[in-house]
Amino acid sequence: MKKLLPLIFFCCTSVVSFGQAPAYWQQQVDVDINVALNDQAHALTGDIKMRYQNNSPDTLHFIWMHLWPNAYKNDRTAFSEQLLQNGRTDFYFSPENKKGYINRLSFKVNNELAQVEDHPQHQDIVKIILPTPLPPAAAVIIETPFHEKLPEYFSRGGHINQSYMITQWYPKPAVYDVQGWHPMPYLDQGEFYSEFGNYKVNITVPATYKVAATGVLRAESKQDIVKTLRFEQDNVHDFAWFADKDFEVLHDTLQLAGKTIDVFAYYNKANAKEWANSLKFIKNAVNTKSNWLGEYPYNIVTVVEKAGASDGGGMEYPTITLISKTANEKTLDFLINHEVGHNWFYGILASNERAHPWMDEGMNSYYDLRYARFRDAQEGRNSVQKMPSFLQKRTPENIEHTLLQTIIGIKKDQPIATHSEAFSSYNYGLVAYTKTAEWLQLLERNLGTPVFDKVMQQYYEEYKFKHPQPADFKVVAERVSGKNLDDVFGLLYRKGSLTAPAAKDIRLTSFLNLR
Numbered sequence: 001m002k003k004l005l006p007l008i009f010f011c012c013t014s015v016v017s018f019g020q021a022p023a024y025w026q027q028q029v030d031v032d033i034n035v036a037l038n039d040q041a042h043a044l045t046g047d048i049k050m051r052y053q054n055n056s057p058d059t060l061h062f063i064w065m066h067l068w069p070n071a072y073k074n075d076r077t078a079f080s081e082q083l084l085q086n087g088r089t090d091f092y093f094s095p096e097n098k099k100g101y102i103n104r105l106s107f108k109v110n111n112e113l114a115q116v117e118d119h120p121q122h123q124d125i126v127k128i129i130l131p132t133p134l135p136p137a138a139a140v141i142i143e144t145p146f147h148e149k150l151p152e153y154f155s156r157g158g159h160i161n162q163s164y165m166i167t168q169w170y171p172k173p174a175v176y177d178v179q180g181w182h183p184m185p186y187l188d189q190g191e192f193y194s195e196f197g198n199y200k201v202n203i204t205v206p207a208t209y210k211v212a213a214t215g216v217l218r219a220e221s222k223q224d225i226v227k228t229l230r231f232e233q234d235n236v237h238d239f240a241w242f243a244d245k246d247f248e249v250l251h252d253t254l255q256l257a258g259k260t261i262d263v264f265a266y267y268n269k270a271n272a273k274e275w276a277n278s279l280k281f282i283k284n285a286v287n288t289k290s291n292w293l294g295e296y297p298y299n300i301v302t303v304v305e306k307a308g309a310s311d312g313g314g315m316e317y318p319t320i321t322l323i324s325k326t327a328n329e330k331t332l333d334f335l336i337n338h339e340v341g342h343n344w345f346y347g348i349l350a351s352n353e354r355a356h357p358w359m360d361e362g363m364n365s366y367y368d369l370r371y372a373r374f375r376d377a378q379e380g381r382n383s384v385q386k387m388p389s390f391l392q393k394r395t396p397e398n399i400e401h402t403l404l405q406t407i408i409g410i411k412k413d414q415p416i417a418t419h420s421e422a423f424s425s426y427n428y429g430l431v432a433y434t435k436t437a438e439w440l441q442l443l444e445r446n447l448g449t450p451v452f453d454k455v456m457q458q459y460y461e462e463y464k465f466k467h468p469q470p471a472d473f474k475v476v477a478e479r480v481s482g483k484n485l486d487d488v489f490g491l492l493y494r495k496g497s498l499t500a501p502a503a504k505d506i507r508l509t510s511f512l513n514l515r
Contacts, residue, residue: 025056025178026055026467027173027177028053028055028195028197029197030050030051030199031197032049033049033200034046034047036204037166037204037243039205042159043150045145045147046145047143048146049141050171051140053138056136056176057136060130060134060176062130063142064128064182065107066125066171066184067105067123068124069168070101070124071185077123078124079185079187082187082190083188100149102148103148104147105145109128109140114129128142146170150164156188157169157240162244162245163242164242164244165242167240167317168186175195175352177467187354187420189423191353191357193350193351194238196465197235198232198235199214201213201231201239202228202230204226205243206227207227208245210243211243212241212266213320214318214319215232216231216232216299237350239317240317244266247304248275250265250275251265256287257295263282265279267305268307276329281336281337282303284333285371288374289340289344289367292370301340302321305324305325308325310324310327316346318343321340342364349459350465351469352469353420354419357418357428362440365436366437400429400433404438408496415495416436416493417470417493418431439492442499447477451481459476
């Protein structure tokens with residue numbers, strides 16, 4: 001997001017408050033989708049119906065709609081431009097048959113054909129003009145058919161031959177919150193911000209495919225050479241699914257304090273040795289976060305291995321995560337922990353990832369360190385000294401800490417509270433992940449671990465299934481700890497070492513010119 005409003009909002013609310021804060025509200029978007037995969041054309045055809053509930057105090061005259069598959073349409077999208085800026089040319093020079101798009105759209109609102117306006121800058125955003133204004137406490141039904149040509153895998157979704165990663169794939173309303181609308185183009189560096197809702201999705205695929213998806217499989221039927229699977233999940237803000245004819249599947253259950261959940265792993269047969277203990281790793285991740293933060297609220301958790309060569313990490317979606325091939329079992333353990341951890345930081349605590357990447361990636365990276373210590377205790381080893389290569393992207397005590405100190409030393413770092421797209425590519429990992437984890441360790445030392453844990457548990461309890469802002473986290477931390485934390489939270493807005501004397505306050509400086 002190229003706006004300073006969230007930043008100014010935080011600064012103002014952290015300094016002074018006038019009167020009582022307005023009651024919290026957020027929109028609700030319930031989604032029903034029918035979709036069919038054509039694995040010969042690498043295409044989807046379907047229809048979507050959304051019930052958009054206006055819980056705001058405002059009357060809405062339009063709704064911004066994301067059409068993120070159009071990020072892959074040509075070399076003039078924000079996605080393509082960002083890849084070039086970060087040194088990647090593969091998409092820019094790819095032929096037309098490797099690109100993708102969504103089309104055959106015809107939006108209706110309450111059965112009336114709606115006027116659609118293009119975004120003035122981005123091909124993957126449109127404005128749906130509501131035929132009748134939508135007042136507070138009212139709802140509308142928005143529906144459209146769609147056709148989607150899937151791109152080859154460049155970023156998060158698409159296909160690798162006949163292995164399908166169906167992510168960020170359907171028309172999706174932008175978030176409307178107290179700061180207004182948040183339309184945003186799809187980016188490779190910079191994640192998402194979406195409304196919660198209840199999802200019901202019917203997926204039709206050739207009968208030879210195995211499918212993993214967000215939520216619980218409620219029904220499966222077969223007709224001739226195809227099958228249809230119905231998945232449902234309440235209280236999520238996205239839906240992803242993965243299909244491959246060659247998936248191997250492992251299943252177990254996990255007993256939490258309040259319920260028993262299903263645990264699934266989908267992987268490639270060639271990597272069976274590395275995945276033999278994958279269910280154990282998934283259960284470790286769920287158990288530790290449930291104990292440290294708050295119990296996992298869903299009835300299923302799934303991890304899926306991406307086909308093809310490793311690209312060094314993974315990508316999270318509600319109840320399900322996709323991870324790339326790993327070098328060994330140890331790496332898989334830590335990668336699963338990180339990606340499953342995003343069910344808390346992104347999935348349940350649904351902050352604006354594009355504007356505040358530290359609130360999901362950084363907080364999650366802090367718990368990677370807690371998990372490393374947990375594994376040390378389990379195995380009687382010093383994992384900080386024996387970390388697998390994946391944690392070179394996540395662990396402040398390791399190489400990332402050295403690299404972070406290097407860029408700080410040459411004054412090329414950026415503040416933690418920088419928007420995703422304003423980070424340089426190296427600062428996105430070093431600052432949003434690593435420096436934030438170090439900052440949370442500093443907060444933990446300041447408060448003591450027992451109080452810090454109470455802060456995080458209260459934050460989870462108050463903001464689960466909501467859209468917390470940075471100011472909300474600070475308010476909870478100060479209330480629970482009984483301390484004024486202005487100095488500690490001020491570190492989010494300045495460059496340099498976390499232990500150095502306070503530098504010039506740059507909280508109202510645009511991070512767009514910090515490279």
